[in-house]
Amino acid sequence: MSLDRPVSPDPYELLPSVPSFTVTSDDVTEGQPLKDAQVASGGNSSPQLSWSGAPEGTKSFVVTCFDPDAPTPSGFWHWVLVDLPADATSLDAGAAAGTLPGAAFHVRNDGGEHGFMGAAPPQDDQVHRYYFVVHAVKEETLGVDDSASPAVVSFNLAFKTLGRAILHGTYQH
Helix, strand or coil, X not given: CCCCCCCCCCHHHHXXXXXXXXXXXXXXXXXXXXXXXXXXXXXXXXXXXXEECCCCCCCEEEEEEEECCCCCCCCEEEEEEEEXXXXXXXXXXXXXXXXXXXXXXXXXXXXXCECCCCECCCCCCCCEEEEEEEEEECCCCCCCCCCCCHHHHHHHHHHHEEEEXXXXXXXXX
């Protein structure tokens, strides 16, 4: 039984426009189904990501994974990694479960964990989109700690983002 609801817009189109840069992945292909490794019931592992071309003046990065199609008014945050150093240009597969570079840290995802939570849409629900986003930040620190909510991180990003690199995959049970 599918929850019959309209597809929400690309959530990043609703934010102030910023320059884009490039993000690629060995694990996520733009617009295609996620691999089992990025599914909660599969490997539950954060994907490999690489980025380049961040805007001049970038002093840190924030990496997020957001599902706007979750059956909630606010979507579902699967991953929020804050304060990656400016010289970071990639994360290995599974990096969310390992030692993070520099002063980087996780805030709690909507599943309640500090780290990555793989795709887990309701059985027989519509196709969900998972936006993996690298945010180039104009400050060395976003100014939050690990008790911040994903919404507070997003609020801070609205004022400190220099650029955004977006890659999205999909998943359906």
